Amino acid sequence: MKRFIARNAPGYIFLLPWLVGFFLLALGPILASLYLSFTRYDMVSAPRWIGFGNYEYMFTRDRRFWKALEVTFHYVVLAVPARLAMALAVAMLLDKGLRSIGLYRAIFYLPSLLGASIAIAILWRQLFDAHGVVNQALAYIGIRGPEWLTNPETSIYALVALAMWQFGSPMLIFLAGLRGIPRDLYEAAEIDGTPRWRQFTRITLPLLAPVIFFNLVLQTIEAFKTFSSAFIISNGTGAPADSMLFYTVYLFNEAFKFFRMGYASALAWVLLIIIAIFTATAFLTSKYWVHYENERD
Amino acid sequence: MAGLTLRNVGKSYGALQIMQGLNLDIHDGEFLVLVGPSGCGKSTLLRMIAGLEDITDGTVAIGDKVVNDLPASKRELSMVFQSYALYPHMTVAKNLAFGLQNFRMPKAEVERRVAEAARILQIEPLMARKPRQLSGGQKQRVAIGRAIVREPKLFLFDEPLSNLDAELRVQMRAELASLYARLGTTMIYVTHDQVEAMTMASRIVVLRAGKIEQVGTPQELYTRPQNLFVAGFIGSPKINMLAAEVRAEGGRPVARVAGFADFALPDLSTRDTRLTLCVRPGALHVGEGEVISEGTIRLVEYLGNETLLHVALASGQVVLLSVVGPAPYRAGQTIPIGFDLADLHYFDAEGRRLEPALPAQPQAAFA
Incomplete structure (x- = not known):
């Protein structure tokens, strides 16, 4: 035992800050929120145990919960493929060997660094304003753009566009993945007369599958958690007509606007379960479409 | 089948000239080996013939057709890579068929050719395996099989045996020689190993620093080396x-x-x-x-x-x-x-x- 401590102490000491942070700042609130999700709690009086009351209400009577789910799913289904496609397209361009590639990598990554900030969300609101840059650009080519952000039909697309613009981090991962595909596979395909598109679908995509899978899972989780851009652009309400009522926006409002902390906790746990189900499904199906180079047989 | 003619062929990357004024006639049905120390330009020359590298100067003609501007796929040749370049996510059978499917070849014909190549190379029991389940020698056979199924006019080999251990290399050398005897197709083979060159070649081209030092049969090179470099390079x-x-x-x-x-x-x-x-x-x-x-x-x-x-x-x-x-x-x-x-x-x-x-x-x- 003494030897074990002596040998491993440095490791645990290095781990300590994280452990302290996890137990004090994360694990506590996590467990507390689980407990609170079974209570009615307005942050003023003590929480009152109501069993599965919050969950029952959520699934049977709360129409805004279903609306928030619908908006969020809609967004996930649009934004994740859009962002991944954008990221892959840019990564493939960069992989073709541009000069000063390091600079471009940094520049292309910039939107992702900025994208999460409040300022960019505000900027985005102005871009997609009825008289914003986007519509002015469209006007040049003779298209009369809609009032993107006040029209419930189109508001989500402004957010999808923002998501696409933040392609940086999956792009870097794609780029690394593309770099890992041996050049001579393409040369062999070239000599065999394989058209570019078939090279892409039959060589690039299958060999990139592990990376696509990784990006897909990560970006989907990310998309489910989208908050600040939706919150800012919809002025914190999810308007117009709840078309931007993202799950997290709804959750935030329940918690900090209406002080239904117990209900908000229940919402948070349901989101966690949804994400867990998605991730598990992705992992379970991955063996049918993800090829790993060093897979055991 | 086809011969190959190189006239004043040169290659430069920007201002850096690595090859110039290369003239060479490769006869129809010949097993020509390009040999030389690393960095002599032999692989580059092969890749220029394949269409994977631009030809900066001069002309390359397959048969009597200049192919300088013809894409690799139109040159009717096959290439075996040093790394084998097998598609890791495809089975052996799919690896063999992949190149044929590009040309919308009838399924029956694809199957016939794949089966024929598998029989020649004795890889029939491996058809359902993926490359990672194969040994080095088996991968090499599949790579050669992928070249054979195309029934090309010209085979290009880029150091195909250098990733194999010594014993297997000797074995594959003999198999390649008998494959050549069987197909009789023109083959251009790059190696840095003079033993491979001596044992397999109809003629050898010794290259150094982008220039041809000597062209001749193995015996000519051994008995009458034209310069000190060839004398030192050939013979062990x-x-x-x-x-x-x-x-x-x-x-x-x-x-x-x-x-x-x-x-x-x-x-x-x-x-x-x-x-x-x-x-x-x-x-x-x-x-x-x-x-x-x-x-x-x-x-x-x-x-x-x-x-x-x-x-x-x-x-x-x-x-x-x-x-x-x-x-x-x-x-x-x-x-x-x-x-x-x-x-x-x-x-x-x-x-x-x-x-x-x-x-x-x-x-x-x-x-």
């Missing part, structure tokens, strides 16, 4: 090079090689006074020869069918001497060594081969 163990100083004595050239007694040279029609005389290790003998010296054995390498003696001459130069079978010598021993003039290769100060004039006596005898 390596040829011995002795520096000689030549002076005229009574109107006849006499050579002095450090450690040896002076000896008369045949007429070499050169004015150079500094020559290089080369003699193969097998042509150096213990205790006999027209020119004799003495040396101390530094190292004895017993190889079974022959024994290599590393012998230090009085000048300090170490020469290699090969003796058939086991030899009763040990390091430290001093032995007499010698060679015959007929076994010498002569090279001038620039390293070019000098041909000795035929001896005058036989002609005199007939007169």
Whole structure:
């Protein structure tokens, strides 16, 4: 035992800050929120145990919960493929060997660094304003753009566009993945007369599958958690007509606007379960479409 | 099947010229080996023929059609890569069929060709496996199979055996040779291994620094190397090079090689006074020869069918001497060594081969 401590102490000491942070700042609130999700709690009086009351209400009577789910799913289904496609397209361009590639990598990554900030969300609101840059650009080519952000039909697309613009981090991962595909596979395909598109679908995509899978899972989780851009652009309400009522926006409002902390906790746990189900499904199906180079047989 | 003609072929990357003025005729049905030290441009030349690298100068013609601007896929050739370049996510069968499916070939024809290639290369039991489940030799066979199914006019091999262990390399060498005998298709084969070149080639092209040093059959290269580089590159163990100083004595050239007694040279029609005389290790003998010296054995390498003696001459130069079978010598021993003039290769100060004039006596005898 003494030897074990002596040998491993440095490791645990290095781990300590994280452990302290996890137990004090994360694990506590996590467990507390689980407990609170079974209570009615307005942050003023003590929480009152109501069993599965919050969950029952959520699934049977709360129409805004279903609306928030619908908006969020809609967004996930649009934004994740859009962002991944954008990221892959840019990564493939960069992989073709541009000069000063390091600079471009940094520049292309910039939107992702900025994208999460409040300022960019505000900027985005102005871009997609009825008289914003986007519509002015469209006007040049003779298209009369809609009032993107006040029209419930189109508001989500402004957010999808923002998501696409933040392609940086999956792009870097794609780029690394593309770099890992041996050049001579393409040369062999070239000599065999394989058209570019078939090279892409039959060589690039299958060999990139592990990376696509990784990006897909990560970006989907990310998309489910989208908050600040939706919150800012919809002025914190999810308007117009709840078309931007993202799950997290709804959750935030329940918690900090209406002080239904117990209900908000229940919402948070349901989101966690949804994400867990998605991730598990992705992992379970991955063996049918993800090829790993060093897979055991 | 097709021959290949290279005219004034050059290659440069920006301002850096790595190859220029290359002329070469590759005959229809020939097994041509491009050999040379690493960085000599042999792989680049192969890739230029394949269409994977631009041809900066000159023309490459397959048959009588200039292919400079033809994409790789239109050149009707197949290439086997050093890394095999098998698609890791496809089974052997799919790897073989992939290239054919590009041309919308009827399914039955694809299957026939794949089955035929599998039979020739004896990889039928492996068809459902993926590349990672194959050994190096099996991967190599699949890579060759993928080239065969295309039924190309021309096969290109880029160091295909260099990732295999020694034993397998010898085996695959023989298999490639018999494949060539069977298909009779023109093959261009790049290697840095002169043994591969010697054993498989109809003709060998020795390249150095983007230039052709010599083109010839293995025997021509071995028996009449055109310059010092080829003399040193072809043949294992390596040829011995002795520096000689030549002076005229009574109107006849006499050579002095450090450690040896002076000896008369045949007429070499050169004015150079500094020559290089080369003699193969097998042509150096213990205790006999027209020119004799003495040396101390530094190292004895017993190889079974022959024994290599590393012998230090009085000048300090170490020469290699090969003796058939086991030899009763040990390091430290001093032995007499010698060679015959007929076994010498002569090279001038620039390293070019000098041909000795035929001896005058036989002609005199007939007169």
